[in-house]
Amino acid sequence: MLQSRLASVHVLVLSAICLLAIPAFAGAQNSSANGSITTVVTALGPNYTAPPNITKDDISVYSKQAKLNVTSWEPAKGGSQLQLAILIDDAVSPRAIGMQFNDLKDFIEQQPAGTEVGLFYARYGSFTTAAKFSTDHQQVAGKLHLTFGRRSGSSPSIYLSLSDLAKKWPGNPEAARREVLVLTSGMDLLEPGVQDPYFDAAVTNVQKYGVIVHSIYIGPLRLGLSFFGMIAQSNLGQLTSQSGGDAFFEGISTPVSFKPFLNQLDTILRNQYVVSFESPNGAKPGRLMPIDIRVEQKNVKLLYPHHVLVPGK
Numbered sequence: 001m002l003q004s005r006l007a008s009v010h011v012l013v014l015s016a017i018c019l020l021a022i023p024a025f026a027g028a029q030n031s032s033a034n035g036s037i038t039t040v041v042t043a044l045g046p047n048y049t050a051p052p053n054i055t056k057d058d059i060s061v062y063s064k065q066a067k068l069n070v071t072s073w074e075p076a077k078g079g080s081q082l083q084l085a086i087l088i089d090d091a092v093s094p095r096a097i098g099m100q101f102n103d104l105k106d107f108i109e110q111q112p113a114g115t116e117v118g119l120f121y122a123r124y125g126s127f128t129t130a131a132k133f134s135t136d137h138q139q140v141a142g143k144l145h146l147t148f149g150r151r152s153g154s155s156p157s158i159y160l161s162l163s164d165l166a167k168k169w170p171g172n173p174e175a176a177r178r179e180v181l182v183l184t185s186g187m188d189l190l191e192p193g194v195q196d197p198y199f200d201a202a203v204t205n206v207q208k209y210g211v212i213v214h215s216i217y218i219g220p221l222r223l224g225l226s227f228f229g230m231i232a233q234s235n236l237g238q239l240t241s242q243s244g245g246d247a248f249f250e251g252i253s254t255p256v257s258f259k260p261f262l263n264q265l266d267t268i269l270r271n272q273y274v275v276s277f278e279s280p281n282g283a284k285p286g287r288l289m290p291i292d293i294r295v296e297q298k299n300v301k302l303l304y305p306h307h308v309l310v311p312g313k
Contacts, residue, residue, distance in 0.1 A: 122161030186232035285312020
């Protein structure tokens with residue numbers, strides 16, 4: 001009976017979020033001055049497996065009813081032009097994050113040689129740098145440290161910190177792939193309710209600055225069962241999906257091990273493509289434009305930003 005009631009509450013909460021939340025459209029792209037738009041697409045087979053071979057002729061890009069001309073479709077090779085930021089919410093439990101250090105270190109150290117990895121902590125509505133972007137993965141992994149935890153009050157909103165990271169990207173802003181793995185509960189202590197302007201601003205900023213966001217949920221069972229915990233998880237799902245990333249959950253509490261999720265993320269990073277297409281006539285420079293990317297092959301899942309920035313202003 002309790003489980004049935006909780007399921008009903010969950011459905012009602014998610015429905016309310018869909019109806020009341022301010023629409024947030026995200027994209028991760030680089031725009032050129034000649035009217036073409038370039039963005040990153042992940043292609044996956046069933047259950048996070050590598051997809052079949054995909055060529056430019058297999059891809060179609062639409063904006064509303066208009067079919068756009070695809071000018072290039074190239075696989076992102078290895079770690080070339082990938083900057084991966086790991087952003088840890090300083091409000092999460094020190095014990096919870098400490099238990100995952102081995103998995104996180106293995107994931108960082110096993111990245112391709114060309115991948116630049118940086119380690120950052122969400123603190124005071126901004127971010128602090130534990131390790132700058134570097135291809136010395138062992139050195140970056142060695143900078144992992146415990147969080148302060150929620151009682152310190154040092155991380156009032158993960159979304160403020162994510163916005164700050166996107167706007168002040170501490171690496172090469174021209175990198176073809178700029179991606180963030182956020183380790184957080186998604187709980188916003190400043191605005192924990194359905195309508196959260198800091199969440200909305202974070203989505204806007206990752207789309208504006210071309211950052212793909214992935215997340216792993218870290219939160220106590222009590223939070224996961226609560227109204228606010230349901231909102232937090234929903235926000236993480238919306239943010240990652242709209243930006244072209246993926247959200248990883250193990251029910252409503254912190255995963256026992258990050259390793260399965262980090263393996264899935266590794267598959268994502270190794271199966272990405274860079275696609276370029278022409279913007280449609282009448283598209284307003286500096287505005288976000290909705291896109292829909294389709295593939296001919298069956299049993300292929302695409303992750304891509306649902307809105308991209310029209311080049312110009």
